[in-house]
Amino acid sequence: MNKKPDDVFIYPKTWINEDARGFVATVEDWARKEIISKRLEYHKEYKRLFAEKRKKLLFDIGLDKIILPEKYGGFGWNTPGRAPDMFSVFLEIGKADATIGFMAAIKSACLAIIAMEPGIDESLLDELVPKYFSEEPKNVAVILPGPGILNVETPLFMGRSIMASVKSTKAGNTVVGKDLRPTGGGADADLFCVVCADKAKKPCIAFVPSDAKGLKKGKPIKETGLNACTNADVSFEEVKVPKPYLVKRDNAVQEIYAWLNLLFGGISLGAAINFYEILYDWADTRTIKGGGRLKENPLCASVLADVAEEISSARLLGLGLAHIMAQSGDKGGVGSPSVYTFAQMIGSSMQKGALAALNHGMELMGSAGYAKEWHVEKHWRDIKTIQAYLAGVGSDIPVKMDIARFFYDLKEV
Amino acid sequence: MNSFDEFSRPEEYVSPGIKHFRMVLRNLIEKEVMPLRRRFDEDWDEHKLIEPLFDRIMGNKGLGTQKSLFPEEVGGWGLGHSDHLGGFAYAMAEEVGRADTGFAVAFLVTLWPLLTILVEPHVNWRLAREFAPMFCNSDKAVFAAMCMTEPQGGADIENLELLKGKTIRTTARLEGNEWVINGHKLWPTNTGGVADLMAVPCTTKPGSDNPDDYALIFVPADTKGVTQGRPYEKAGMAADKNSDIWFEDVRVPSWYRAHGPGTDAKVFMKFIIPLGNVGSMGMLVGAMLNLYERLYEFVSTRTYNNRPLKENDAIAGLIGKIAGDIDVCRVIGHEASMIIDRRNKPYGKPLDSPEVIGKTRNMKKFIADTAVEDFGLAMDVLGVYGVDRDWDIEKHWRDIKMIQLWMGGKQLCQMEATRYFYNCKTL
Numbered sequence: 134m135n136k137k138p139d140d141v142f143i144y145p146k147t148w149i150n151e152d153a154r155g156f157v158a159t160v161e162d163w164a165r166k167e168i169i170s171k172r173l174e175y176h177k178e179y180k181r182l183f184a185e186k187r188k189k190l191l192f193d194i195g196l197d198k199i200i201l202p203e204k205y206g207g208f209g210w211n212t213p214g215r216a217p218d219m220f221s222v223f224l225e226i227g228k229a230d231a232t233i234g235f236m237a238a239i240k241s242a243c244l245a246i247i248a249m250e251p252g253i254d255e256s257l258l259d260e261l262v263p264k265y266f267s268e269e270p271k272n273v274a275v276i277l278p279g280p281g282i283l284n285v286e287t288p289l290f291m292g293r294s295i296m297a298s299v300k301s302t303k304a305g306n307t308v309v310g311k312d313l314r315p316t317g318g319g320a321d322a323d324l325f326c327v328v329c330a331d332k333a334k335k336p337c338i339a340f341v342p343s344d345a346k347g348l349k350k351g352k353p354i355k356e357t358g359l360n361a362c363t364n365a366d367v368s369f370e371e372v373k374v375p376k377p378y379l380v381k382r383d384n385a386v387q388e389i390y391a392w393l394n395l396l397f398g399g400i401s402l403g404a405a406i407n408f409y410e411i412l413y414d415w416a417d418t419r420t421i422k423g424g425g426r427l428k429e430n431p432l433c434a435s436v437l438a439d440v441a442e443e444i445s446s447a448r449l450l451g452l453g454l455a456h457i458m459a460q461s462g463d464k465g466g467v468g469s470p471s472v473y474t475f476a477q478m479i480g481s482s483m484q485k486g487a488l489a490a491l492n493h494g495m496e497l498m499g500s501a502g503y504a505k506e507w508h509v510e511k512h513w514r515d516i517k518t519i520q521a522y523l524a525g526v527g528s529d530i531p532v533k534m535d536i537a538r539f540f541y542d543l544k545e546v
Numbered sequence: 547m548n549s550f551d552e553f554s555r556p557e558e559y560v561s562p563g564i565k566h567f568r569m570v571l572r573n574l575i576e577k578e579v580m581p582l583r584r585r586f587d588e589d590w591d592e593h594k595l596i597e598p599l600f601d602r603i604m605g606n607k608g609l610g611t612q613k614s615l616f617p618e619e620v621g622g623w624g625l626g627h628s629d630h631l632g633g634f635a636y637a638m639a640e641e642v643g644r645a646d647t648g649f650a651v652a653f654l655v656t657l658w659p660l661l662t663i664l665v666e667p668h669v670n671w672r673l674a675r676e677f678a679p680m681f682c683n684s685d686k687a688v689f690a691a692m693c694m695t696e697p698q699g700g701a702d703i704e705n706l707e708l709l710k711g712k713t714i715r716t717t718a719r720l721e722g723n724e725w726v727i728n729g730h731k732l733w734p735t736n737t738g739g740v741a742d743l744m745a746v747p748c749t750t751k752p753g754s755d756n757p758d759d760y761a762l763i764f765v766p767a768d769t770k771g772v773t774q775g776r777p778y779e780k781a782g783m784a785a786d787k788n789s790d791i792w793f794e795d796v797r798v799p800s801w802y803r804a805h806g807p808g809t810d811a812k813v814f815m816k817f818i819i820p821l822g823n824v825g826s827m828g829m830l831v832g833a834m835l836n837l838y839e840r841l842y843e844f845v846s847t848r849t850y851n852n853r854p855l856k857e858n859d860a861i862a863g864l865i866g867k868i869a870g871d872i873d874v875c876r877v878i879g880h881e882a883s884m885i886i887d888r889r890n891k892p893y894g895k896p897l898d899s900p901e902v903i904g905k906t907r908n909m910k911k912f913i914a915d916t917a918v919e920d921f922g923l924a925m926d927v928l929g930v931y932g933v934d935r936d937w938d939i940e941k942h943w944r945d946i947k948m949i950q951l952w953m954g955g956k957q958l959c960q961m962e963a964t965r966y967f968y969n970c971k972t973l
Contacts (some may be wrong), residue, residue: 279930281849292851306803355587357925357933357940364934422696422705422715432957458807492918495947500695500733500788503781503948510781514944521925521932527850528926530860 134413138406142445148456153210153218160222163190169407172508175230183361184270187233190226191270198266200241200248205262212250213467216458220451229402231515234400236318240265240273242392243326246338246385247380251466256377261340262438265324274315274322275389276367278336280526287342288330290386291538292531292546293305297369299329299339299379307378308339308369312351316393316522320353320365327369328386338380338389347372357521358514384468391458391467394480397519398451401487404512405444411509412440415501427497439493447486454479472474474539477532484520550644550835553869553876564633572852573639574609578602579645584935586646590784591777593740596649600687603642603653611638613682615657615664621673621682626664632824632886634908636879644836647829647945648783652689654825655735656681659692659745661817662762668813672801673764680742680812691741691767693731693791693817703747705958706815707903707965711749711760716793718748718761720800725763727771727796738777738787741767741809745804746793747814758807763798771796773778782944815898823906824886826949827879830917833942834872840938841865841924844931855927858887864927868920875913882909904966911959914950921946 149157167186168175175182185498191197199222201207210218219241226234234362244261247254265271281294288295297310308329315322325341325348342350342441351366398407427433454476457464491513495502502509525531534546575639579599589595602608614634616622625634625635633710635654642650659678680731681688694703696715705713716729734744744765751759767770775790804810844857845865855861885902888894895902925932933940961973 149823169953196932280855281852283847283854285849286851286852289851294852316930355584355935357935357944432960436957454814488922496950497956499951500948503951505779505781513947514781517922517925517943520934521928522930524926524929524932525929526848526929527855527858527861528864528929530864532860533860 134150134410134417139287141192141441142406142448144448147458148217148452149221150215150218151217153221156208157218157221157225160190160196160225161228163194164225168229173388173506176505176508179361183230183232185456186230187236188270191232191237192268196222196226196237197240198272200244201258201262202248202253202268205248206266207248209247211253213461214459216395217455220395221457223396223399224403224406224448224451227400228407229403230361231400231404231512231519232359234403235359235397235515235519236272238393238396238400239275239316239318242389242396243273243275244381245392246380246388249388249467252382252388253306253384254377254380255324257340257380260375260377261324267296268382271323272318272362273324273326274318274367275326275393276310276313276315276327277389277525278328278386288334290328290336290338292502292534293525294375295328295330295336297327297329297332297339299337301331301376301379305376306339306374308341308372308374310367310369312366312368314366316525317356317359317364317518318362319367319379320363325367326389328389331381336386338385339374340378340380341369341372341374345372345374356518358511358516358518360539384466384473387468387473388466391473394476394483394523395451395454395458398454398480398483401484401519402444402448402451404516405447405487405490408491408494408509408512409440409444412437412498412509415498415507417458432503433497436493436497440490443486443490443493447483447490450479450486451483471538474535477535480523481529482534484516488513488516488520497533550839553835553838554873555876555880556884559578559633560637560849561630561633564630564637568637568641571603571609571638574602575641575645579642579649583646583649584938584941586648587786587935590787591617592688592780593785593787594878596688596785599649600653601685604656604687605685606683607685612656612688613655613678615660616665616678616682617669617674620678622664622678626661626669627666627867628794629887629890631665632821632883635821635886636824636828636883639825639833640683640832640879643829645832646785647833647942647949648785650829650832651735651783651825652740652786655692656688658692658818658822658825659690659743659764661821662745662781662810662813663764665817668805668809668816670805673733673804677743677764688743689736689741690743690745691734691736693734693737693744694744695732695734697730697732705954705961706760706811706819707900709964710755710757711747711811712753712755714747714749714760714778715752716746716748717752718750718763720750721797723800724797725761725802727763727765727793727798728794729795731791733778733788734791735786735788737774737791738772738789739774740787741774743767744772757811760811760814762804764802764804765793765796765798769796769798774879781947782941783948792936799879799932812898815903817897820886820897820902820906822953823910824879824882826910826953827913830913830946830949831872831876833880833946834875834917834920837921837924837942838869838872839937844928854915860925863925868924871916871920876918878909878913900966904963907959908963911956911963914946914956917946918950
């Protein structure tokens with residue numbers, strides 16, 4: 134393909150801050166030079182090269198500290214106004230390897246609640262930054278509200294069960310929870326960001342170091358995609374965490390959801406855009422019915438159009454969400470009901486769009502879409518994994534309830 | 547509802563023999579295949595775990611299904627002259643597909659090329675007698691492959707009705723009493739070193755669209771000049787190995803051609819496409835039955851709003867759609883199998899008729915699209931557990947996508963169905 138995807142999938146570039154464009158271009162350059170142009174080698178030596186390329190992105194390029202205030206060595210991108218910039222950066226990473234983006238997105242989304250203006254929590258940043266932003270990658274896993282268990286009444290976050298609880302005393306906090314399923318990466322996590330219920334059954338967030346006494350990880354889980362980060366269930370048996378490690382601020386959970394929806398959306402769209410490039414080249418060289426160019430066949434062309442349409446729409450939606458988050462100050466912040474609802478709504482749509490693009494295109498590519506050597510199936514599995522993680526439980530029904538609750542003032546759902 | 551087996555099927559379509567066979571096969575699959583299937587992905591290259599299971603289903607010390615098509619006179623079950631061929635094929639696909647569709651396709655594709663020489667009225671007795679010992683006297687699983695797809699044309703080989711073999715580049719030249727075969731094929735199931743016998747669609751006159759020049763020739767895998775590549779790494783279907791395969795001056799006896807000019811194309815159209823569609827449908831529905839089993843467990847034991855997922859009206863709408871789809875798809879699958887089994891009845895249609903090809907292509911496409919959608923939906927219902935292999939749904943999701951893509955894929959199904967339903971001339 135001799136065109137840049139950005140010239141094809143047009144979007145309002147002015148929504149991205151001018152001073153961020155250079156960094157976005159650097160990440161794009163990393164994606165192309167380090168991974169996309171060396172796919173076969175990357176696939177063959179995945180474990181080693183994943184670690185190597187990820188480290189280069191996190192530390193040489195500096196992505197690891199993207200969310201931190203300048204005082205802590207960060208970019209100073211710790212305001213919601215940087216949401217379009219963040220979206221663009223994660224989109225570029227998604228083109229190369231969704232797992233690298235996924236691990237960084239979780240870390241950024243969880244840390245956003247203490248690093249982002251106006252909710253900067255310096256006492257906790259002072260604790261966490263030296264330990265989890267060192268020269269070696271440190272991973273964060275998040276445990277969100279999700280499915281409950283039959284006959285176990287739990288506190289709820291908008292219908293979803295909060296399976297962990299926290300007891301606070303003057304000395305500190307004690308986190309309890311059994312066999313909790315993180316949104317990916319549980320086995321590899323150095324720090325857990327756990328949505329817990331407090332004594333009043335209100336949601337709050339505890340940061341729990343993985344080496345805390347009483348924290349037990351289960352066996353590694355084999356999952357559909359994002360295979361470079363391994364998940365595991367986690368139990369907290371009366372785990373003590375220092376007092377500052379508990380965030381009780383209103384709407385902090387909503388903020389995590391908002392950031393996850395935005396950044397995961399960027400990653401899945403990046404993967405879908407890279408798929409478009411692969412599909413473009415494939416369709417350009419294939420023939421049908423004994424000699425005609427496949428892409429010139431009207432039925433095949435209509436499928437190709439579906440792919441482009443899904444990606445274009447989803448990208449515009451994603452930037453729309455980023456723009457809403459950037460302007461969220463007058464709406465009550467990123468965790469406000471309106472921004473949270475739009476994040477859930479658009480986040481779900483972006484994942485559906487990205488996955489639909491892959492599904493349609495694979496139907497055209499046939500076995501080439503299914504063989505690992507074309508690098509399509511990995512994008513397909515990774516996007517599906519992100520979509521299922523984001524759904525949490527019950528497919529998009531909890532999100533639909535969030536939407537209906539906001540738009541129609543529901544009281545009981 | 548008490549069991550997955552209560553999904554609708556026209557009971558009058560299911561013979562007592564098929565019912566009994568299903569129970570025997572199900573028992574073996576549940577005891578021996580299902581407990582190991584979650585480890586198949588890691589066994590994709592070596593098949594250390596998978597191979598002994600094939601022996602149990604296919605070989606003589608197990609069920610011996612690999613001899614099912616051969617006439618009784620040569621040691622087989624005689625399924626080739628049964629009026630229940632379609633029903634048996636569908637039943638086998640559904641029962642094994644419930645455990646693992648990759649396993650199902652590897653086992654069923656062994657029977658696929660043999661259909662062209664073992665089913666009445668096209669029994670080739672010379673080849674039946676020649677190949678019978680290989681399949682009927684073995685305790686080990688013996689595999690066959692149908693080598694269709696070529697690098698240049700993708701689905702064109704399967705589009706025989708329109709292209710009539712014009713695009714085939716694998717050539718067969720008759721020299722004395724031997725066929726000399728040259729060509730390159732991609733993706734056949736049971737290649738990558740698995741198959742013992744291959745059926746190879748060739749042209750005796752490159753570029754010809756005369757069906758007389760289409761030759762279906764059997765080639766033992768150990769024939770000089772046959773080279774199988776390394777198995778492809780794929781998204782799923784680990785129990786099914788696929789590779790490139792090259793034929794360089796491969797010589798086989800002249801009687802290894804399935805039948806002869808005109809009839810080879812006819813048997814291909816009669817058996818390979820319609821029964822390939824029926825087998826695909828059986829596998830898909832089998833996987834969907836297992837989806838129901840696993841989803842039932844999850845939505846009954848996990849909660850949203852502190853109530854079982856299945857008792858939430860909105861989630862019930864989603865899982866109800868899935869169950870409804872399975873019910874409808876199972877009926878369609880059985881109807882497709884009956885299209886095969888009506889072939890010799892006064893009200894039946896020839897299997898190579900545009901009606902049978904168009905309708906079975908359409909049915910396969912419908913079930914495949916529905917299955918892809920429902921598995922994706924079910925994974926989201928399970929949410930963070932949906933991608934967990936221990937819940938089995940994600941593996942089926944990866945596997946059944948391949949069924950949607952194979953045999954010419956979705957677009958060829960659409961074209962062949964439309965060609966029949968609208969009397970199109972050029973599609």
